[in-house]
Amino acid sequence: MPGYSHTVTERFLRYVRIDTQSSHTSTTYPSTEKQKDLGRLLVKELQEMGIADAHLDEFGYVYATVPSNTTKMVPVICFCAHMDTSPDVTGKDVKPQIVPSYQGGDIALPGDPSQVIRVADNPALKDQIGHDIITTDGTTLLGADNKAGLAEIMDAVHIMVTHPDIKHGTLKILFTPDEEVGHGVDHVDIKKLGADFAYTMDGESAGNLEDETFAADKATLTIRGVSAHPGFAKGKIENAIKIASRIIERLPRDTCSPETTEDRQGFLHPTDLQATLESATLSFIVRDFSEEGLREKEALLHAIAKGAMRDFPHSTCEIRIEEQYRNMKVVLDRHPQITENALEAIRRAGLTPKRTSIRGGTDGSRLSFMGLPCPNIFAGEHAFHSRLEWVSVQDMEKAVETIIHLAAIWEEQGQ
Numbered sequence: 438m439p440g441y442s443h444t445v446t447e448r449f450l451r452y453v454r455i456d457t458q459s460s461h462t463s464t465t466y467p468s469t470e471k472q473k474d475l476g477r478l479l480v481k482e483l484q485e486m487g488i489a490d491a492h493l494d495e496f497g498y499v500y501a502t503v504p505s506n507t508t509k510m511v512p513v514i515c516f517c518a519h520m521d522t523s524p525d526v527t528g529k530d531v532k533p534q535i536v537p538s539y540q541g542g543d544i545a546l547p548g549d550p551s552q553v554i555r556v557a558d559n560p561a562l563k564d565q566i567g568h569d570i571i572t573t574d575g576t577t578l579l580g581a582d583n584k585a586g587l588a589e590i591m592d593a594v595h596i597m598v599t600h601p602d603i604k605h606g607t608l609k610i611l612f613t614p615d616e617e618v619g620h621g622v623d624h625v626d627i628k629k630l631g632a633d634f635a636y637t638m639d640g641e642s643a644g645n646l647e648d649e650t651f652a653a654d655k656a657t658l659t660i661r662g663v664s665a666h667p668g669f670a671k672g673k674i675e676n677a678i679k680i681a682s683r684i685i686e687r688l689p690r691d692t693c694s695p696e697t698t699e700d701r702q703g704f705l706h707p708t709d710l711q712a713t714l715e716s717a718t719l720s721f722i723v724r725d726f727s728e729e730g731l732r733e734k735e736a737l738l739h740a741i742a743k744g745a746m747r748d749f750p751h752s753t754c755e756i757r758i759e760e761q762y763r764n765m766k767v768v769l770d771r772h773p774q775i776t777e778n779a780l781e782a783i784r785r786a787g788l789t790p791k792r793t794s795i796r797g798g799t800d801g802s803r804l805s806f807m808g809l810p811c812p813n814i815f816a817g818e819h820a821f822h823s824r825l826e827w828v829s830v831q832d833m834e835k836a837v838e839t840i841i842h843l844a845a846i847w848e849e850q851g852q
């Protein structure tokens with residue numbers, strides 16, 4: 438789509454200046470009221486583009502519809518991005534700077550000499566020669582995660598409403614709060630949204646498409662020991678603190694942990710231990726790309742606990758497994774066109790598509806299992822959740838073009 442004048446960069450620079458940091462400790466929804474400040478601005482901008490139904494709901498979600506401009510029957514596609522930024526690094530008073538026509542080398546950030554975006558840590562910079570790189574001054578995060586996605590969707594909508602020659606079906610826009618604190622889809626109204634499937638614009642390098650996430654369980658071990666007065670305890674006490682540490686001690690050393698695995702390997706990871714003499718609660722997260730992998734790791738945990746309990750015949754250990762989320766590929770494989778069309782759109786934008794998997798969960802994995810299949814398309818975000826975050830203007834423009842091609846491809850395939 439060369440020739441379209443993009444508004445993506447000016448939008449991005451406007452959105453990152455609004456602080457939308459979410460909070461892990463809040464009990465409200467959205468977790469921080471300030472996220473709605475950006476929501477209101479996005480609604481206003483959508484309405485100014487003529488998107489009449491754009492609105493912000495009580496939970497802080499933005500919903501909007503770009504009406505179909507074709508006579509064909511085309512599935513209803515949703516484009517989704519999140520408005521909040523990570524609680525890990527401040528997002529207040531973000532001062533973005535642009536490094537025009539990047540010529541290689543490390544990028545020192547002017548507001549804090551200790552903050553340097555190094556090529557050694559960011560090999561993706563090597564693909565950015567000649568591009569305009571946006572960073573912060575080094576004192577805050579940038580919030581390209583996921584304001585790049587917001588700006589890209591907004592720019593794509595703007596281009597489509599001003600270019601009626603681009604034919605598309607009904608497009609739904611969904612902007613969510615609280616993604617970074619794991620609650621991005623808690624209050625989303627799937628019925629009201631009325632989409633057949635969705636794409637999140639929240640990925641890394643230009644050309645990437647993520648159609649796979651971890652499958653995730655939580656395992657909780659409840660240990661009951663035997664207590665007695667320590668002065669008269671010979672042959673009586675079975676200390677729950679020692680039982681718990683015996684279990685931890687028996688975990689594999691060189692495999693099966695976050696610190697020893699990468700790529701497609703899963704793990705069994707202790708995350709919390711509360712213990713007294715009488716009782717202990719030991720929590721684990723279990724991660725793998727397949728259900729069998731989860732089952733194997735859970736069987737291993739059972740075997741380790743059973744082995745450890747042999748020395749404590751009067752104590753008990755119960756293991757409770759709870760599902761957290763599942764690999765979205767299970768859902769996406771049933772609807773291959775969703776991923777295929779995204780790969781084709783990336784190709785039409787002049788990029789080489791690359792399918793990747795996420796060692797974690799996304800809102801898309803939860804949406805996929807709520808009936809809205811949802812792979813993740815690149816937004817150009819790099820080094821997210823840090824002061825060294827960056828994005829390039831040209832990658833954002835490619836993401837905009839990918840959205841437009843994708844809408845057009847679905848229309849071409851309509852009846």
Ligand SMILES: [Zn+2]
Nearest residue numbers: 519582583639
């Ligand atoms: Zn994100």
